[in-house]
Amino acid sequence: VERCVITMMFFLPLTVLVCVVWFQWEVHQRTLNGSQFYTYQVCNVEEREQDNWLRTTFIQRHPSASRVFVELKFIVRDCNSFGEGTLTCKETFNLFTSESDADVGTTFRKGQFRKVATIAPDEITKRNEMHLNTETRYVENLSRKGFYLAFQDIGACVAIFSVRVFYKTCPATVKSLAVFPETVARGGEKQVLREVSGTCVENAESEEQPRIYCTLDGEWVVPVGQCQCKPGFEEAEDSCRECQPGFFKADASSSKCEPCPDNTQRLNPGASFCPCMAGFYRAHTDPITGPCSGLPSAPKDLEATSNHLPAGKLLLSWNPPEYTGGRDDITYSVLCQRCESFECKPCGEKIRYDPASMGLTVTRVSVSELDAHFNYTFTVEAHSGVSVLRINTTGLPFYPPRIASMRLVERDSTSLSLSWDVSPRQLVQSPSVHYELAYRKKDNKLDVTTYVVLKLERSSVKISDLAPGTAYLVKVQAFSSDGSSGGSSVEEQFETLSDEHLNKTGVILTSAVGGAIMLLLVIVILVLCRRSNSHARQGPEDAYFSNPEQLKPLKTYVDPHTYEDPNIAVLKFATEIHPSHITKQKVIGAGEFGEVYRGILKGPGRKEVAVAIKTLKPGYTEKQRQDFLSEASIMGQFTHQNIIRLEGVVTKFKHAMIVTEYMENGALDRYLRDHDGEFTSYQLLGMLRGIAAGMKYLSEMSYVHRDLAARNILVNTTLECKVSDFGLSRVLEDEPEGTYTTSGGKIPIRWTAPEAIAYRKFTSASDVWSFGIVMWEVMAFGERPYWDMSNHEVMKAINEAFRLPAPMDCPSAVYQLMLQCWLQDRSKRPRFGDIVSLLDKLLRSPDSLKTIADFDPRVSIRLPSTSGSDGSPFRSVSEWLESIKMNQYVENFTLAGVISMDQVLQMKTEDIRKIGVRLPGHLKRIAYSILGLKDQTSTLSVFAV
Template sequence: MDFICGVRHLLFSYFLINGILITIQTKEEVILDMKAAGGELGWLTWPLDQGERSGWEVVQRTLNGSQFYSYSVCNVGEREQDNWLRTTFIQRRPAASRVFVEIQFIVRDCNSFDGASLTCKETFNLYTSESDADVGTTFRKGQFKKVTTIAPDEITSKNDLRINTETRVVENLSRKGFYLAFQDIGACIAILSVRVYYKTCPATVKSLASFPETVAGGENQALKEVNGVCTDNAISENLPRIYCTVDGEWVVPVGQCQCKPGYEEVEDTCQECQQGFFKAAASGDKCEPCPANTQSLKSGALSCPCMDGFYRAPNDPPNGPCSGLPSAPKDLVATTTQLSAGKLVLSWSPPADTGGRNDITYSVDCQRCESNVCQACGEKIRYEPASTGLTDTKVLVSELDAHLNYTFTVEAHSGVSLLALPRSKPPSTSALTTSLHYTDPPKITSMRLVERTPTSLSLSWDVSPRPRALSPPIRYELNYRKKDDNLGMTTYTVLKLEKNLVQVNELNPGTAYLFRVQAFTGDGGAGGSSMEEQFETLPEGHLPQNNTAVIFGAAVGGAVMLFIVAVVLFLRRRKRNSHTRQGPEDTYFSSSEQLKPLKTYVDPHTYEDPNVAVLKFATEIHPSHVTKQKVIGAGEFGEVYRGILKAPGRKEVAVAIKTLKPGYTEKQRQDFLSEASIMGQFAHQNIIRLEGVVTKFKHAMIVTEYMENGALDRYLKDHDGEFSSFQLVGMLRGIAAGMKYLSDMSYVHRDLAARNILVNNTLECKVSDFGLSRVLEDDPEGTYTTSGGKIPIRWTAPEAIAYRKFTSASDVWSFGIVMWEVMAFGERPYWDMSNHEVMKAINEAFRLPAPMDCPSAVYQLMLQCWLQDRSKRPRFGDIVSLLDKLLRSPDSLKTIADFDPRVSIRLPSTSGSDGSPFRSVSEWLESIKMSQYSENFTCAGIVTMDQVLQMKNEDIKNIGVRLPGHLKRIAYSILGLKDQTSTLSVFAV
């Protein structure tokens, strides 16, 4: 009896201290609350009557005028105790299949009882029994099912009160109600409070959809799908849905509602757009102000019409701004050209007012006038590039006749010009006219010596076309200089002339001079220029010579001069070409940056003392500057931590810290640090960056930059179907750039795989893990031969497997496998085939098929990487160039390679009774890594493979498969199952 009294005393102390905390506000729906009941609960004890100390007893106390009850039992000195306490019938809400039982209790320390420690217990059991009706006082132990054994976290001694709170879950309830029972097997216990509740997701409005209060599901239905209803003036293409979690929280809204056209969202309601604003389509966007040159005269507008005098072109968005007509072009100028006769260039400036458009084009109209009669120029006149649809502000006009008057009109057009024609818009607002008298630009056709003396030379020249009587006069400009220039300077003398002949005086005897003549029209136009001609004065004391002998000498001298010039030009061109000549592959793939020489990698294993290599290529870090935070993985030599590096004078940065496990050998330490010696030689944004090493202290460490998203294969598996092909190709481009850098340094990685690519928070991929990497030797084949060591078969080129010959070409093969992993979102290459099967299949020309939704151009590059002849595989420079080309033209990624689900999903050889290759739906889902949807199929009544084969895409969506990647994987698998004969024959390798 003193045991019970002790418990009662402690119990009263509990109520006295915690009385004001009895009522606890919660979000749960409570269906039994022992504290809130206040009065005696009438719970059933069993055995019904075995004496004063036989079983559970009710303890009653009064606090602040209220009575509180608890149940206790303390038969610690008696053997084989089996005391039961059963609650009254607890009604269950139909949807609540999962309830929580929260128990507050006290357990006495068995060591506090003298002589009872051998029979004393410190635990009790929780049971439950379901029923469709209250069975009254009928009690049978066999009807109860054990939920759990409850043990205290803290045990109460004689004078030290320790209250425990434990919560247990009772699942899979299906009948109208249930009982809870507590079994004592020999402990000293006081149950202070029992609270039974279930969780609900409260009624809510999310994304303009209203959802009712929903009972949370059980573990077998972790997410309960709930349909919603759009609020007023909101619509949705798909039924709005949301999921209620087991914890009573709303998550993952699907198919959100959007305000109708003319309405916008304001505090979970849809309100009309104000006057002067519009909204064209149902969306989550706000109403927009009417664009330029438009107006809206009422609220709730779906669009804004154009104001008078402004228009929208047929290709303009219906809710874009309206634009006016362009003004006339400015500053129209006609310039004669020296290229040939009958040509001129028309140029002008863009209009001052484009009407708010950027699709301005120009047209040119020509009229020719003769004897005051004007007519269209006709088809004889040619325009380059064209006379209409011009986007540039100039045009070359050819086939003009000399000494005629031409009138050119240039008109500006835009996408709305045709719309304005019915309104008779004056053409003067968009046209500009110029008139000119065209004359072929004069050109010097020949120059000759008329007479020479020791101090003078007389020259004449011909001009074409010859001037007509009414044509503007032609002026000439003569430039001449001494041929020899010993002072390093060239001095020209310029004469302005009105005629095509001249006598040049005050020359030096016996000296060669070089002459050039250029013609100019009277209006300032430049004509053709002659070639530079050489003429020589007579030696001092010689008589003047007429032009006959001089012409002959000049002709000979000119020919010699032309020959010398031609030879010099030929030699200079040949020299220039010799420096720029490339092979056909260089012409296509190489750039100036690629042709720069790179440093060559130095193998740290060639150092007699590996510590010297580490000190040469890596920065030593003091361990006090490195702080470990959390273990993120385990490497070959020890654990890998996430941490912080705070070096003096530098900002604090997040880092990954590789450690060397205790008990290492000296060889293990050298192998561990050799990776740092390798990484320390690289500096590229797509190669993992080495921050430094710790070598001079007991615990060696390698510190690298921290990559938040971890290994690429795991990251892609966790985000299956979430990235576009463009994003995936961008990742591959980064990996290829890093590998190009390594190959340019004469370096072979040997273990290139998605697991050895790290991803940061900007999705930038970096090559890491240089444990198997080796340098290329200077042998003719550029190979590295190893006599031992593990080879990653699924990623390794066939020649490397067969002969252990590793080259950059074998790394290219591995890169092709990485491409497949990325496009397949981390799927295992060759699925569950054994290494032997993989080697046999490759030797028989089998290649991995295109993953789902893989662009054809990307898959073709994979196949090029997997060519049997390694010399025909692309180089990493080629791969980077091709991936850059694809990224610059995203449309090139829209063509999808053929996908064969029979190959992509390898089927087992066993067969179910319904003829499918699987014995059950769950076995099939597990084979395609979609076992998380087993419950969805079961709840939908899809329990046989025959039913699976009848499913369509809409059926798969309806059972709750929403992620695009998962939906495609299941759909393509079903497609493959329908042709099991072809499937199995593909894998008869």
């Protein structure tokens, strides 16, 4: 969607464009394709040093539009059509812009404008024909209330037909049941996506607030946090509607309403579940979305057989019930009554059942310990998962709770730990059950019986203060909430351990521990002897790693490219992750092979962890897939706190992924640029120490990184730095710029050691050189090494012994370490173990960081000396501030009345602070630049140091 802020075509042109400096721009009426147009034109091609300006009126900016587009329609005449004598003729003109909070009228200062682009025609107008060109440019990072556009002619024959200024918006939309408002597309170099929060449509909800991103081109991308229709509602286009009668939806999801299951009632619209019909039930473990079940009928064909069985024993058998109620969790219980003199009583605990009397899943049970000459009545009942619901709601007779079994859990010389079970049938009918446990010593004095009685709420107990090596008889009785009891359990015998048994156990344990200690001492002695022998056998080729801190670990890096099948290397060194365990949340960048997401990894039995997810873009070849996964084969071999951790890979599915730990603060170079001047030298040194420790580990693994740079160091919230980017091996191309070429682009050589450039000698020593460049980047808060010098100039300067100067406020000891890393002779550079040791010493002695290395502001491009890039003195304060990338303070200087460079030279640090420069890094940059401006001797090139 394009929102026009101002349109300049053939109506009222004089109120739109104002000629404010030299009046060579004139208003003309032209005919093009039969239509009349007003144009602004200038054509002074025979005069030298043309500088003609045309400026618009004040254009008010929408508060959210930080990026606007400028569409130009114009014609430019061919210089060759003028004949001889027009050597100054040009065929281009320039577009400028200037921001302001108020309309300044006809006041015009060229120094307040910054260049946007040089406009060149696609087709040049010759004598007998006219070609209308259309070009669109954008102006970004706008922040003030409005702006002006200006057009500069430096000697062309040009006519401007129209100027259209507009901005783009992402239109109001509904995505995934979330409503997002119309949003102005804005952003810049650091922010290309604008996050927009939405709200769920009516009758929809989301666990997290829905979000989406608006691109600079006015397009919606990467929705996060899907809304789902509430229970009782289903998705219909971009809304949620009620479930129709006879349908239901139980949870918030994207699924459709389902028909009510069997044996349920059909309710009104919007049902979240369908209740059971009368006489049907759902068990507590049944899903609310499932059918309802009836009660099982009685078991069939109950028989009792005692033939060929010992006296006092019989076999009961029966057939399953004819109707199970639609369930398969049928169990059986057997009840026994003994009848004597026309009176029937429960059989008691003497009767034994095999396998059990409750919870039977088989249709037969053996009953023993029956007395002769008595009548026994056995009843078999069928139960299912819904039987308890019928019992609780119909008021059927209640059977008192009964102890089913008792068992010993643990014992020692003075205590017994016991537990027991209650008959399931009685327990469900009376959920409030308590117990009385009675115990006594077993002895031969039958005329005296003394019990200790304990009242308990739980079905377990620990009985203490008992005598060692003594047998105790224990029985338990269960009581329901109404006070009824199912009788006591059979008295069972348990015995405490004797002291003699404990003593023997103690002797055995003591002997075992002593033997283990002796075995451990023998192993330690053998290991030390073997290590001593291995040191003696070390050859001269190991001199680079010969000191104790540089000994190689047992594990050595294995190049995955040595495998005939690269997939084997991936399976060996990386963990396979199922895609269902990965949740993508937000696009955070684009890698060499596809997009990079922030997301969540939730594996089985693990907590959720934030991760970075590298994806492989569609349409890849098998070679690209193998190259993509090779980085995982490398990362999977490393385990160190300062090396980025590989969580796993996805290789067995269509979309391959590499999952690593998520580093919240991103790449180190950009993070430092965004926080320029906010960290002390001590904090920066701590970051470098972490990087050095990671590189020490890699060198000990015999791995050469080859691309160590601040852009490949990641930072988390605790400012811990980790080495990343273990991509493909690089091949040095024979070209003047001398860059390494990969399938993803070229890597600049300004981080690469001279011998690696000249002879392809990649070693840990060349990584040390790169580490020195990283040190410079960190201490310079992300400044680009060698500034705007070309690769050819960098190589020439290094060969002529030039080294980067010390950054501002860099401790002298740190800069000296940089210079050691940049020694031409690679054998004389420090090892990473030496670097870690030195950084540790500096961190333990903060006073050693107080001595600052000499800093010459005339050398650094970020702090120019007395002139601009062309060698001439700065003509305005705004030009000077723009050269040191501090143009955001132009208004501060203007409001303070500092409008000339002479006034700038008189300023002190306190003066700079008073006009509103508060950030320490910005304060130092401006102050040191003024220091360089005061030295009027000469302009020094970077090669003159």
